Amino acid sequence: MPHAQRLAGAGLLLVILVAWQLAALRGLPSYLLGPLEIARHFAAALGSQELYEHAVASLLRALPGFALGTLLGITLGLAAGIARSFDELLSPLVFLTYPVPKIVMLPVFMLWFGIGDLSKILIIALACFYPTFINAYYGARATPRILVWSARNMGAGEALIFRRVVLPAALPLIFAGLRVSLALSFIVMFATEMINARSGLGHLIREAENGLRFDLMYVSLVSIAILGYAGDRLLRFSRRYFLPWEESHA
Amino acid sequence: MKSLRTFIPIIILLVAWEAAARSGLWSRIVFPSLVNIGREFFLFIVQADAWEQIWTSLYRAFGGFALAAVVGVLLGMLMGRSQLVAGLFDPLFSGTYAVPKLALFPIFIFVFGIGSLSKVALIFLECLYPMVIMTYHGARSVNRVLVWSAENMGATRGEILRRVVIPATTPYIFAAFRVAVPVAMIVVVITEMISSADGLGYLVIYSLSSLRTDRMLAMVVVIALIGYALDKLVVLARDRLIYWEKLDTYYV
Numbered sequence: 286m287p288h289a290q291r292l293a294g295a296g297l298l299l300v301i302l303v304a305w306q307l308a309a310l311r312g313l314p315s316y317l318l319g320p321l322e323i324a325r326h327f328a329a330a331l332g333s334q335e336l337y338e339h340a341v342a343s344l345l346r347a348l349p350g351f352a353l354g355t356l357l358g359i360t361l362g363l364a365a366g367i368a369r370s371f372d373e374l375l376s377p378l379v380f381l382t383y384p385v386p387k388i389v390m391l392p393v394f395m396l397w398f399g400i401g402d403l404s405k406i407l408i409i410a411l412a413c414f415y416p417t418f419i420n421a422y423y424g425a426r427a428t429p430r431i432l433v434w435s436a437r438n439m440g441a442g443e444a445l446i447f448r449r450v451v452l453p454a455a456l457p458l459i460f461a462g463l464r465v466s467l468a469l470s471f472i473v474m475f476a477t478e479m480i481n482a483r484s485g486l487g488h489l490i491r492e493a494e495n496g497l498r499f500d501l502m503y504v505s506l507v508s509i510a511i512l513g514y515a516g517d518r519l520l521r522f523s524r525r526y527f528l529p530w531e532e533s534h535a
Numbered sequence: 536m537k538s539l540r541t542f543i544p545i546i547i548l549l550v551a552w553e554a555a556a557r558s559g560l561w562s563r564i565v566f567p568s569l570v571n572i573g574r575e576f577f578l579f580i581v582q583a584d585a586w587e588q589i590w591t592s593l594y595r596a597f598g599g600f601a602l603a604a605v606v607g608v609l610l611g612m613l614m615g616r617s618q619l620v621a622g623l624f625d626p627l628f629s630g631t632y633a634v635p636k637l638a639l640f641p642i643f644i645f646v647f648g649i650g651s652l653s654k655v656a657l658i659f660l661e662c663l664y665p666m667v668i669m670t671y672h673g674a675r676s677v678n679r680v681l682v683w684s685a686e687n688m689g690a691t692r693g694e695i696l697r698r699v700v701i702p703a704t705t706p707y708i709f710a711a712f713r714v715a716v717p718v719a720m721i722v723v724v725i726t727e728m729i730s731s732a733d734g735l736g737y738l739v740i741y742s743l744s745s746l747r748t749d750r751m752l753a754m755v756v757v758i759a760l761i762g763y764a765l766d767k768l769v770v771l772a773r774d775r776l777i778y779w780e781k782l783d784t785y786y787v
């Protein structure tokens with residue numbers, strides 16, 4: 286993106302922040318804090334132990350769920366993409382249940398796996414499974430046939446073709462799926478914690494809401510925003526590492 | 536024959552469920568039998584109140600979705616056709632893309648009240664991202680040669696927009712609809728589970744609290760069917776409206 290455009294984007298952000306701060310100075314309702322006030326509360330919270338405990342509790346739910354769901358999704362998606370028997374077994378089930386909001390299974394999972402962390406991790410895994418499965422599936426199926434044929438002509442075995450042709454062809458879509466899954470894992474984590482939890486950032490924001498501690502509400506909000514943003518950056522960074530031949534947009 | 540085989544995994548799953556329910560290993564509360572779930576389902580949908588609850592959830596989801604569709608398509612189009620607008624908004628959207636907007640819900644409750652408005656606002660915000668990002672992507676990738684030839688043949692800016700840019704972007708807009716509709720359903724259910732006194736998400740939590748798990752699972756079936764039907768509706772509309780291009784994406 287050209288320099289002038291970046292400047293325009295930063296300018297808009299600055300204008301919004303300044304307008305917000307000015308509005309806060311003129312007096313907003315008590316539940317709307319100004320940016321400077323939020324920054325002050327957040328800095329204060331960074332010095333206390335409590336915030337880290339909640340953030341760690343949240344991450345310990347989101348990340349295992351994300352890892353489990355995406356690993357299963359990628360593996361089964363690739364398998365369904367290259368093997369017809371897997372395709373016929375899995376695809377109807379996945380595509381049929383894809384538009385169903387997976388969060389409705391949370392109460393069912395709470396019933397089966399208890400109200401502790403396990404049900405939360407599993408529901409996050411379930412939500413993360415779909416985007417990666419579908420993208421890995423389409424990615425593997427969209428492998429150019431010519432490449433597979435020429436690899437075969439040059440004497441490559443099935444395993445080698447998978448590793449050197451199918452996997453690289455599917456990777457861009459897999460990364461797109463991972464990005465959606467990561468965002469989903471944070472949403473579902475937050476939702477499960479708001480519905481039922483004793484720790485975590487979602488729990489913190491609920492507790493703050495009930496106690497009318499608006500400062501804590503914003504602290505929790507800023508923390509989750511930072512975590513979400515950092516996770517996305519990390520994923521984009523690793524994408525550049527794994528996919529050096531792809532342009533790094535989207 | 537093929538259509539029959541696609542149902543085999545589903546049938547196996549249902550049979551396994553019923554077997555688990557009847558085995559007596561688990562309590563009826565943990566694994567209600569399919570018969571009970573089915574009975575609760577029919578008891579639910581014959582009530583007049585049921586349709587009111589469904590309508591409550593649907594109009595929240597649709598309100599947020601429709602607002603996001605209008606704003607998102609307009610903004611995405613502008614971003615795709617103007618470098619300046621893209622420069623203004625692209626950092627904003629790509630920077631906050633991965634931030635769970637759901638975290639704003641408690642604040643929305645204070646700003647918009649605990650009624651429908653805070654839910655609609657959150658659905659709008661969550662649906663806006665896929666709409667803007669995919670429309671922008673589509674409007675940006677319009678084939679330049681087509682625009683040039685239209686210009687050469689003397690088309691005005693308005694004509695180019697109507698005859699070239701919009702037809703080329705529509706497949707992307709429908710791809711965005713297909714992402715945004717499930718998002719709207721997810722958010723409406725979540726927000727109703729968190730804080731509400733009506734709607735389907737509330738009924739799920741309410742049934743669970745009263746340990747009527749058969750009723751709860753019947754609610755889950757209702758929500759699942761609605762989600763499935765809405766997706767089919769979008770696909771149907773897409774296939775009827777866009778005959779010139781097939782873009783079968785789920786995510787971009």
